[in-house]
Amino acid sequence: LQRFVSKVGGFFQRAWRIGVNEPKKSIHCVKVGVALSLVSLFYYMRPLYEGVGGNAMWAVMTVVVVFEYTVGATLSKCVNRATGTLLAGALGVGVHWVASQAGERFEPIILQTSVFLLATAATFSRFIPSIKARFDYGAMIFILTFSLISVSGYRVEKLFEMAHHRVSTIAIGTSICIITTIVFFPVWAGTELHNLITNNMDKLSDSLDGCVADYFSSNSQTSDKTLQGYKCALNSKATEESLANFARWEPAHGKFNFGHPWLEYVKVGASLRSCAYCIEALNGSMNSKAKVPDVFKKHFGNFCVRLSNKSSAVLKELAVVMSTMKKPTKIDFMVEEMKSAVQELENALKSLSKQPIQTAEAKAGEVVTLVEVVPLVTVSSLLIEIAARTEKLAGA
Amino acid sequence: LQRFVSKVGGFFQRAWRIGVNEPKKSIHCVKVGVALSLVSLFYYMRPLYEGVGGNAMWAVMTVVVVFEYTVGATLSKCVNRATGTLLAGALGVGVHWVASQAGERFEPIILQTSVFLLATAATFSRFIPSIKARFDYGAMIFILTFSLISVSGYRVEKLFEMAHHRVSTIAIGTSICIITTIVFFPVWAGTELHNLITNNMDKLSDSLDGCVADYFSSNSQTSDKTLQGYKCALNSKATEESLANFARWEPAHGKFNFGHPWLEYVKVGASLRSCAYCIEALNGSMNSKAKVPDVFKKHFGNFCVRLSNKSSAVLKELAVVMSTMKKPTKIDFMVEEMKSAVQELENALKSLSKQPIQTAEAKAGEVVTLVEVVPLVTVSSLLIEIAARTEKLAGA
Numbered sequence: 169l170q171r172f173v174s175k176v177g178g179f180f181q182r183a184w185r186i187g188v189n190e191p192k193k194s195i196h197c198v199k200v201g202v203a204l205s206l207v208s209l210f211y212y213m214r215p216l217y218e219g220v221g222g223n224a225m226w227a228v229m230t231v232v233v234v235f236e237y238t239v240g241a242t243l244s245k246c247v248n249r250a251t252g253t254l255l256a257g258a259l260g261v262g263v264h265w266v267a268s269q270a271g272e273r274f275e276p277i278i279l280q281t282s283v284f285l286l287a288t289a290a291t292f293s294r295f296i297p298s299i300k301a302r303f304d305y306g307a308m309i310f311i312l313t314f315s316l317i318s319v320s321g322y323r324v325e326k327l328f329e330m331a332h333h334r335v336s337t338i339a340i341g342t343s344i345c346i347i348t349t350i351v352f353f354p355v356w357a358g359t360e361l362h363n364l365i366t367n368n369m370d371k372l373s374d375s376l377d378g379c380v381a382d383y384f385s386s387n388s389q390t391s392d393k394t395l396q397g398y399k400c401a402l403n404s405k406a407t408e409e410s411l412a413n414f415a416r417w418e419p420a421h422g423k424f425n426f427g428h429p430w431l432e433y434v435k436v437g438a439s440l441r442s443c444a445y446c447i448e449a450l451n452g453s454m455n456s457k458a459k460v461p462d463v464f465k466k467h468f469g470n471f472c473v474r475l476s477n478k479s480s481a482v483l484k485e486l487a488v489v490m491s492t493m494k495k496p497t498k499i500d501f502m503v504e505e506m507k508s509a510v511q512e513l514e515n516a517l518k519s520l521s522k523q524p525i526q527t528a529e530a531k532a533g534e535v536v537t538l539v540e541v542v543p544l545v546t547v548s549s550l551l552i553e554i555a556a557r558t559e560k561l562a563g564a
Numbered sequence: 565l566q567r568f569v570s571k572v573g574g575f576f577q578r579a580w581r582i583g584v585n586e587p588k589k590s591i592h593c594v595k596v597g598v599a600l601s602l603v604s605l606f607y608y609m610r611p612l613y614e615g616v617g618g619n620a621m622w623a624v625m626t627v628v629v630v631f632e633y634t635v636g637a638t639l640s641k642c643v644n645r646a647t648g649t650l651l652a653g654a655l656g657v658g659v660h661w662v663a664s665q666a667g668e669r670f671e672p673i674i675l676q677t678s679v680f681l682l683a684t685a686a687t688f689s690r691f692i693p694s695i696k697a698r699f700d701y702g703a704m705i706f707i708l709t710f711s712l713i714s715v716s717g718y719r720v721e722k723l724f725e726m727a728h729h730r731v732s733t734i735a736i737g738t739s740i741c742i743i744t745t746i747v748f749f750p751v752w753a754g755t756e757l758h759n760l761i762t763n764n765m766d767k768l769s770d771s772l773d774g775c776v777a778d779y780f781s782s783n784s785q786t787s788d789k790t791l792q793g794y795k796c797a798l799n800s801k802a803t804e805e806s807l808a809n810f811a812r813w814e815p816a817h818g819k820f821n822f823g824h825p826w827l828e829y830v831k832v833g834a835s836l837r838s839c840a841y842c843i844e845a846l847n848g849s850m851n852s853k854a855k856v857p858d859v860f861k862k863h864f865g866n867f868c869v870r871l872s873n874k875s876s877a878v879l880k881e882l883a884v885v886m887s888t889m890k891k892p893t894k895i896d897f898m899v900e901e902m903k904s905a906v907q908e909l910e911n912a913l914k915s916l917s918k919q920p921i922q923t924a925e926a927k928a929g930e931v932v933t934l935v936e937v938v939p940l941v942t943v944s945s946l947l948i949e950i951a952a953r954t955e956k957l958a959g960a
Contacts, residue, residue, distance in 0.1 A: 177849055179692075182692065183688070183689075183692055186691055186692060190691075193688070193691045194688065196687065197683075197684045197685075197688040197691075198684055200683050200684065200687040200707075201679075201680040201681070201683045201684040201687075202680070202713050204679055204683045204707070205676055205679060205680050208675075208676060208679055208711065208714075208715045225712055225715075228708075228711050228715060229708060229712070229713055230705065232707050232711065233704070233708070279604075280604065283597070283600055283601060283604055284597040284598070284600065285597070287592075287593075287596050287597045288593045288594055288596065288597040291592065291593040291596040291597075292583065292589070292590065292593040293579075294590045295593075296575075296578065296579055296582060297587075308628065308629070311596075311600075311628050312624075312625060312628040312629070315600050315624050315628065316624055316625070318604075319604045319621075319624060402841075403801060406802045411589040415921060434644045439864065445798075445841045466651065486882055502695040539786070539956050559753055561604065
């Protein structure tokens with residue numbers, strides 16, 4: 169029993185820490201509560217109740233299902249739900265009319281077949297990537313509404329009235345959701361994406377710096393957390409893509425316009441990830457060969473550390489440029505500096521190869537260099553992209 | 565207009581290709597249609613209708629929402645939905661009783677507060693990673709049912725009857741879902757996960773082989789598709805984790821028992837991914853330094869190609885071991901061979917360093933080696949894991 173209690177205690181401790189560290193999430197929870205309370209007012213207040221009828225339950229359901237963490241996600245779900253319901257409603261009424269013309273015997277057969285066919289088609293459409301990314305939820309709602317209408321229409325005589333009620337309750341639910349998400353402490357998917365990318369850039373540059381410095385200086389002063397920072401960039405692909413998808417639905421907010429090129433962020437994220445792969449490999453090769461004579465370490469250390477400093481400075485500067493969204497000014501200069509550092513390191517390697525005896529041990533140093541070249545290539549491609557993006561921003 | 569038509573045509577072509585290439589998905593769509601038709605029979609057949617009443621719409625809804633591609637996902641959603649509904653139902657009835665004791669004036673206040681508090685708490689619990697992974701859907705259903713019951717209970721007098729109906733309709737819906745997923749062409753999350761991992765292993769070994777061979781032989785005979793195979797492993801993290809999560813819900817099927825160590829698959833997937841990172845870096849460094857004298861290429865080529873052959877053979881063999889799930893027999897021997905190939909390559913490097921002049925250009929070859937060492941380390945760690953896993957299997 170004691171173990172169970174301590175386990176539960178640990179669980180609540182972790183939960184508390186999440187709540188304290190990420191106040192946005194706690195606020196989101198309160199927002200859900202507020203939205204639900206608002207919607208249940210429709211039930212408690214008599215005059216409102218007369219208006220929307222017993223179907224008000226649909227409004228509650230809409231709020232629960234549609235309310236998401238970011239504004240973009242909520243908006244996209246609202247739009248999906250509305251279009252799905254409308255489309256399915258129209259189709260359902262149409263099929264119903266056809267079926268009722270066909271006589272009592274064929275009516276259930278026609279309805280059954282249409283449900284079967286449309287459900288199959290809509291489910292299939294959810295497997296197509298371009299639809300899955302944006303209209304997955306809409307397709308599900310389409311199936312749901314269509315089968316509900318065509319099935320229940322067979323019983324409930326007042327089909328039009330029912331459709332009308334559903335639409336009005338969903339409108340109430342979605343508008344409550346939209347208002348609460350946007351008005352009280354909105355969490356914009358765009359801002360989240362922006363912060364995620366700039367944070368990842370910062371972390372990458374820190375851990376690049378940290379791991380090279382760590383390797384070449386004997387006393388490791390950088391914390392393990394900094395070193396592992398690049399791992400965030402490795403695993404953020406799915407998050408970036410869904411955020412970019414949601415950000416497209418969002419209206420203008422803060423420093424972002426409506427037509428902000430969110431897809432560029434995904435590309436920047438991809439190049440960051442390829443940098444992170446290189447750091448991962450670099451880390452691996454540094455750990456695998458533990459022993460390299462100190463003389464070499466010192467000799468190469470200077471060049472390598474300088475190069476990694478320059479590279480991480482470029483990354484840092486890029487992060488600053490991204491977060492302020494101004495035209496880059498210092499960047500070109502810094503890239504030039506970085507290139508010259510590469511040149512120096514290459515020269516050092518060449519000169520070293522003239523001292524025959526010690527070359528074998530120099531391997532470790534060389535690996536660092538060459539693997540370093542890859543991030544450089546990536547960084548410069550990233551730079552080109554950033555330049556393109558900022559130009560677009562300047563144009564917009 | 566013509567452009568629009570061609571665009572729509574292209575869309576359907578792509579859709580058709582998906583349908584033809586992945587018959588499992590098409591079958592899934594048909595299954596959804598079948599399940600929906602089955603459930604709507606409850607509406608069309610009069611005797612059944614008397615039994616479950618007008619709430620049969622909940623059964624339709626359950627089928628639409630719960631039916632997922634894999635058996636595991638469907639089962640986990642069913643369990644989530646059932647427990648969420650039951651818990652929320654019990655709580656809702658309890659809160660209702662308390663509120664009705666408190667008199668007419670306080671009743672709405674108590675109900676409102678309880679909805680607010682529980683919705684906030686349940687939403688918060690969805691942010692806790694361990695709950696999010698397994699009970700996300702259940703928490704949502706909990707909020708939904710609780711607010712529906714506590715809100716509508718204020719109006720509808722027959723609260724118990726309503727709860728009873730909801731439970732029975734959900735039971736009908738879930739049982740139809742479970743039967744259709746398991747009986748007709750089931751898609752097991754476990755099998756999918758198993759195939760995904762073994763396929764990724766195969767692809768990794770192919771592309772490791774391919775890219776080393778490509779680099780050292782002048783005529784590139786391997787296709788681009790093989791070379792890019794490792795990218796699948798890079799991006800499959802999320803898929804693997806969700807599949808492993810769903811696989812835990814599945815009963816025994818095929819060659820897998822109920823307690824199959826699915827989490828080991830996630831670990832194997834992670835080590836595969838770190839191999840893939842290395843191949844990515846290897847690829848990058850091979851592309852960045854295009855010009856290396858042919859003499860060196862030949863000299864190192866033999867060793868490098870042999871090493872990569874051995875490594876990829878180990879990967880291939882691991883894939884075979886995994887798919888047949890037998891005790892590995894040849895593996896230890898092959899790892900020994902691989903290690904000796906590493907040794908040979910290292911010796912070759914050392915001997916080369918005695919020929920002073922040409923060392924600088926030999927860099928490229930050396931990089932290949934050292935980066936190669938990292939996958940070796942990973943492969944052997946992977947081996948240990950596999951051995952542990954197969955031992956567990958033998959024990960089970």
